[in-house]
Amino acid sequence: MSLQNLHNPDTTSSTTGPNATGNGPWLSARGLFCERDERVLFSELNFDFLPGDIVRIAGPNGAGKSSLMRILLGLSAGFEGELFWHGKPMVQQVYDFRSQLLYLGHQVGVKGNLTPEENLAWFSPAATQDDIYGALKKVGLSGYEDLLTHGLSAGQQRRVALARLFLEDKPVWILDEPFTAIDKEGVSELEQVVINHAQAGGLVILTTHHDLRVPVKTLMLGGQESEMPLC
């Protein structure tokens, strides 16, 4: 995998949907268009994300990185164009997609009034206590399992959420700035986890300000200098 720009690929494929065979792309978009406050963030955005891909959504502030992520997640309806999951329109497949999705956002949804163990127990109800303890050990939180989370540091609180990466068997990871508040060693460990997931045939989509030492595809948004809003 080499660094490649996915922005505006050949338009011949944009008229038809992605093929639906087993080895086809997992997550695809055709003609995505999004505008916020009368400013076009992106238009005619086409891409195919394949299993094994690590995709970095990049671009300057305000280029629409979070907007694109929220569109992919189905949390934002403010766009035009079509999304496909395994070659079928996303609107019909949304529950299937979500059952295969692990998302970590800016706010990771960890409750201060619950212990790390209790937090993880609701994220992945199928996990046993041993699974949860094992995952917490992998993120360096051994011995903190039954302390209330609000007593932990910001970095440790994020690690509680990161433990989900070891706990849940979800093929698609969407990670919004996963390296925030994580120390240096933690970052390189996390990078390794991301690589392992992709090599095992998973798909990782992330945004980050870190320079990754990981081979990634980059989806560049806002190639031109973004216009200042008229006022």
Place this chain on the structure above:
Amino acid sequence: MWTRLKRLYHKMGSPKWFYEITTRWSKWFMAVGSILMLTGVVWGLAFAPADYLQGNSFRIIYIHVPASLLSQSAYIMMAVAGLVGLVWNMKMSFVVGKVIAPIGASLAILSLLTGAIWGKPTWGTWWVWDARLTSMLILLFLYFGVIAIYNAIENDEMANKAAAVLSIVGSINIPVIKYSVEWWNTLHQSATITLTKKPTMAPEMFIPLMLTILGFYCWFAVWVFARTRNEILFKERKTNWVKKLLQNGHKKTTGAQL
């Protein structure tokens, strides 16, 4: 058939088309509405006989009932517009819903004020917790909620959708509210007219009422169209057709001055 419907849908979704068609329609609604209102009010005030129980104060009916009816149906229209907007993601529909809210609220206020004034000679006090007045008061509260949501949410799209959800829930609740308020207060006079039943009023009292009801509906359309056109102008202010429209309009006015 299907393609024609689809084309109509796209047309209705187009602000430019909506702007142009309502400009034309407004004139007709204005003319017809004014004639109806003028006839209805003059007839109702000067020619219709006085009610044998209430005397001449009964002439308030010719504005009270149209205002009540219209503010109720305006709420339903607002909810329908919101539903259409949510289901088919039609932006024009949201705009229509948004502009109905203040008009409907003003009509609810008119209905309450005239109801109170009418109450003074009839019941002896300005305000009686009569079933219909109470329902109207609650309807006004429902309008307040919708207007408050438009004011509270800065993002237009979010505000439109949130208000749509609220007005849909409100309109589902309106029958329940009406039923419970009527049940709560069964001591008072029943609704003056029902559209399905034969009117119990004399025709020379009833016909002017029908005229003012229809007239109010026509004027309501004019108001909705005018406000909608304003919203369109503002939203589309950067498009070419609005710029052209303004330049033409400008030329016309300077031409008239010469």
Place this chain on the structure above:
Amino acid sequence: MLMALLKRDLLLAFRSRGDLLNPLMFFMMVASLFPLAVSPDPQFLGTIAAGVIWVGALLATLLSLDLMFKSDYEDGSLEQMLLMPQPAMLMVLVKVLVHWLVAGLPLAFIAPLLGLMLGLPNGGFMPLVLSLLLATPILSLLGAIGAGLTVGLRKGGMLMPLLILPLYIPVLIFASSSVQAGVQGSDYLGHMAFLGAYLALTLVVAPVAAAAALRISLAR
């Protein structure tokens, strides 16, 4: 996942027991304002007791509604809940159930005490408790819509009563008049039937509307 959510929310509610007491204390305070403001005459209090208790219950519910989604919105859990592979209305139902268990049900238990303090005649106690049991779920369900619409707003707490109170009026009318009917010794089954029907209606409408409201609030 829904069971896990239910477990989590009950656990969270249990951990912050103090917050749960606030609406109850408020409920008691509001009710005790009336004898002070109007008259302590037991005869008179008995006639307004039903209305006072029910108005107090409405206001106490409004006070606690803000808790339904707010903290989950702030820490990102709400996003995670909307991304669960189930319809969001099921998630809303769980949230409503928890809110009812911790904020609605306690009102039904404490109301007889207030009834005693306000001199509610004997016949009124049974319909008072029954109407609270039957109608507080309606308050939670309708409240979920308001909470969902205002969750992302800084001044949402001020806005919510404006949106929700008009919808509570049918509940107020039928519930408090069921107590009046009980006091007068007449049948209050019809009132309960109405409340049951309204509960069924809101059970159908409110989760869908609240789920839509949450999606709108989160789609910044």
Place this chain on the structure above:
Amino acid sequence: MFFDDFSSFLAMGGHGLYVWLSYSLAAVIVAINFISPVLTRKKIIKDIERQLRREQK
């Protein structure tokens, strides 16, 4: 005509205050609904024209 003369029309059989108060309130609210969009429209057009002139410069 139901009334005998103009003054009895104004008096409305003693209910003149109520009837005419109602009708004038109606006139006010109707007038507001007619006038306010016109004012808004003027303001919007002015704003857009100012914007256009700024762009031309």
